[in-house]
Amino acid sequence: MQKVVVLGVGMTRFGKYPDRSLKELAREALHGALTEARISLSKIEAAYVGNAVAGIITGQECIRGQVMLSGTGLEGIPIFNVENACASGSSAFHMAWMSVASGMYDVVLALGAEKMIHPDRTRAFQALKGAADVEELDKFPGGGKDRNNQSLFMDYYAMEARKHMELYGTSMETFAKIAVKNSRNGSLNPNAQYQKQQTLEDVLGSRIISDPLRLLMCSPLSDGAAAAILCSEKISRQLTNDPVFVASSVVYSSNSSGDMGPSNTERAAAKAYALAGIQPSDVQVAEVHDAAAPGELWAYEHLGFCAPGDGARLVESGATEIGGRIPVNPSGGLIAKGHPVGATGIAQIAEIVWQLRGHAGKRQIPGRVKIGLTHNAGGFLNGGSAAVAIHILTR
Amino acid sequence: MQKVVVLGVGMTRFGKYPDRSLKELAREALHGALTEARISLSKIEAAYVGNAVAGIITGQECIRGQVMLSGTGLEGIPIFNVENACASGSSAFHMAWMSVASGMYDVVLALGAEKMIHPDRTRAFQALKGAADVEELDKFPGGGKDRNNQSLFMDYYAMEARKHMELYGTSMETFAKIAVKNSRNGSLNPNAQYQKQQTLEDVLGSRIISDPLRLLMCSPLSDGAAAAILCSEKISRQLTNDPVFVASSVVYSSNSSGDMGPSNTERAAAKAYALAGIQPSDVQVAEVHDAAAPGELWAYEHLGFCAPGDGARLVESGATEIGGRIPVNPSGGLIAKGHPVGATGIAQIAEIVWQLRGHAGKRQIPGRVKIGLTHNAGGFLNGGSAAVAIHILTR
Incomplete structure (x- = not known):
């Protein structure tokens, strides 16, 4: 398989756009990626669209990518709609990567776009129920069936957070500190939905969503889109002297009963590190799936940024701040940047590309950044994530 | 890219199964394919699921493949949900093919499954509206917005049928003869939803759906599943001395305004023939997308089985009957076999595999069949199909 380069990325600011269609959001992200890639639309040979x-x-319900891309001038190419719940974007990116790595195409588009804001607010939560097994919702922690006023996934995060608190003595303040860090990073990111720096008091004083989770520890409902143009190394030589390589692209799903989400992350990460030929300690920046703050803490442990149970100490040490040993979610993460679910995975990749290229503005990681990682999780099945995607990008 | 073999295929009988879940249907198809492939579940490295x-x-709404495959024992592999409206199954097959052709995996699963039967019959028609641009439904032929009692796509087929009648003098009887042929083929297929041989009088006397289409010229609402196990040529040598090769796998989407569906088929077919190194006249058996009978007639012309406008003559000559020069839809096609949309593309491939291997029972094409083709179309956008998939299989 041949090497694959991310030539350019783009995204809309994430936010609440009741008056903008999926088409408009997708187009803005597409044009951002094309501009950065300095390539014309006509070079794109296939599109992989996450929603x-x-x-x-x-x-x-169907042909979402075709509709989003209708009228852009992208004509007569294959378009594939790829879905893996909150990991839809990274799954589409993985497909796009494979299509170039295989030698089938030279230049392809990975696009993720989502609208979650609707006049009927319960509709988004209804939709998110479909990211678990709808026949088994009564087995969901907290009982998912009647959760029409908020995401049933917050019950899962809360349950796992309580377990971590019991096992390792992790405090609610530690989870809050992750949210504070991500809000600070978001305040430096013009693409973030929330750009207000929150204090520890703000986070701890916000309303309870599912104990111990407070509102400001949770990712919001969001609209938005993100896009990436991928190409073969050969083509990239004609177009850029600053290539960002996909060193590994791994998607893991689980169906085994009793299998916990974090272990999917561990397994996917082990494979991704092996394919890239690196150790966890080589990662210089990461965007991880903080759908709620505890998710970021588990990611530290399961991606090997610290030992199991040491996540709280890593937070308290400041290592995951911009300027720390292993900055995590410099974009603001899902909590501050927002979480339009199908777009999230590609937006994570966009952030890492910008960090590697030194284009991350006020939130730029200092020093020469050569290795970054993204971790995107989606859905819930049999006690764990239904899909986990890990990408390692290198310069 | 390496050669890819279809090792085994399986499907449920298509039909109305109000009491069977997607899981049950998917499992039956999976186990059929595994049995035919003579391979254990543990060898499958990835799954591509069309719905x-x-x-x-x-x-x-999400993680459909993970839910369908939950409890089967397929653990810790990547599962991707692939959607392209009525071409979802063949799009999933294409992804599965690419993942093996690339050298990434040795053995993968392509699965298509759909339930369309629901106590609220309007729900299926609501869902099918989502296979066109929902913001533009008022531009749909016949005005799609208020079509809650039948598929809005039948208005499109009817409109195109009337055009063909005006342009070439094609008669309603010719469309009816296609339906008669497919019902006869379906009567020979134990997997067909409808196994009753219909007469010309039956077809012409059935109720009008959208003039000139009669009920028995249209594919029904169906439940069902189909599966295929694909592997690399190298692995196939250890497992079978009767490999069926994927000679070409082409998916085409269109966004160009005013671009007609048939021309997508022409363009996809031209690419597929070139990749396989064959001419249309080399094709010995085909399964084509007869969502309504006129669709089969256009497929004859646009796949090059006859000249443009000669479709009616091809029907009248009997060439597309089992035993004719180019048998089309020996399975009974979508009209008689049924059309659980996400499963259809893989069921077409299953039929061609069985025909090539001489396993098609009473509907077996006589003689040594070495080259077969499938044609699967999905969705409607800007005056044409939103996705067309062509597969050429060879022995």
Whole structure:
């Protein structure tokens, strides 16, 4: 398989856009990526489009990518709609990567776009129920069936957070500190949905979503899109002297009963590190799936940034701040940047590309950044994540 | 890229299964394919799952493949959900093919499954609206917005049928003869939803759906699943001395305004023939997308089985009957076999594999069949199909 380069990335600011369609959001992200890639639309040979919930939110149950890209001038290419719940974007990116790595195409598009904001607010939560087994919702922690006023996934995060607190003595303040860090990073990111620096008091004083989770520890409902143009190394030589390589692209799903989400992350990460030929300690920057703050803490442990149970100490040490040993979620993460679910995975990749290229503005990691990682998780099945995607990008 | 072999295929009988879940249907197809492939489940390294409308029909908007495969013992592999409306199954097959052709995996699963039968019959038609641009439904032929009692796509087929009648003098009887042929083929296929041989009078006397289309010229609502196990040529040598090769796998989407569906088929077919190194006249058996009878007639012309406008003469000559020069839809096609949309593309491939291997029972094409083709179309956008997939299989 041949080496694959991320030539350019783009995204909309994540936010609440009741008056903008999926088409408009997708186009803005596409044009951002094309501009950065300095390549014309006509060079794109195939498109892989991630979206999770448009069927429920907008009624666009099928051909979502074709509709989003309709009128852009992208004609007569294969378009594939790829879904893996909150990991839809990174799954689409993985497919795009494979199509170039295989030698089948030279230049392809990975696009992720989502609208979750709807006048009927319960619709988004209804849609997110479909990211668990709908026949088994009564087995969901907290009982998912009647959760029409918020994401049932917060019950899962809360349950796992309580376990971590019991096992390792992790405190609610530690989770809050992750949210504080991500809000600070978001305040430096013009693409973030929330750009207000929150204090520890703000986070701890916000309303309870599912104990111990407070509102400001949770990712919001968001609209938004992100895009990446991928190409073969050969083509990249004609177009850039600053290539960012996909060193590994790994997607893991689990169906085994009783298998916990974090172990999917561990397994996917082990494979990704092996494929890239690196150790966890080589990672210089990471974007991880902080759908709620405890998710970021588990990611530290399961990605090997610290030992199991040492996540709280890593937070307290400041190592995951911009300027720390291993900055995590410099973009603001899902909590501050926002979480339009199908777009999230590609937005994570966009952030790492910008960090590697030194284009991350006020939130730029200092020093020469050569290795970055993204961790995107989606859905819930049999006690764990239904899909985990890990990408390692290098310069 | 390396050669890819279809090692085994399986499917449920298509039909109305109000009491069977997507899981049950998917499992039956999976086990059929595994049995035919003579391979254990543990060898499968990745799964590509096609489904179009579960979000609307069952509420399972996300992680459809993970849920379908839950409890089968398929653990810790990547599972990707692939959607392209009625071409979802063949798009998933294409992804599966690419993952083996690339050298990434040795053995993978392509699965397509759909439930369309629901106590609320309008739900399926609501879901199918999502296979067109929902923001533009008022531009749909016949005005799609209010079509809650039948598929809005039949208006498109009817409109195109009327054009063909005006242009070439094609008669309603010719469309009816295609339906008669497919019902006869279906009567020979134990997997067909409808196994009753219909007469010309039956077809012409059935109720009008959208003039000139009669009920028995249209594919029904169906539940069902189909599966295929694909592997590298190298692995196939250890497992079979009767390999069926994927000679070409082409998916084409269109966004160009005013671009007609048939021309997508022409362009996809031209590419598929070139990749396989064959001419249309080399094809010995084909399964084509007869969502309504006129669709089969256009497929004859656009796949090059006859000249443009000669479709009616081809029907009248009997060439597309089992035993004719170019048998089309020996399975009974979508009209008689049924059309659980996400499963259809893989069921077409299953039929061609069985025909090539001489395992098609009473509907077996006589003689040594070495080259077969499938044609699967999905969705409607800007005056044409949103996705067309062509596969050429050879022995």
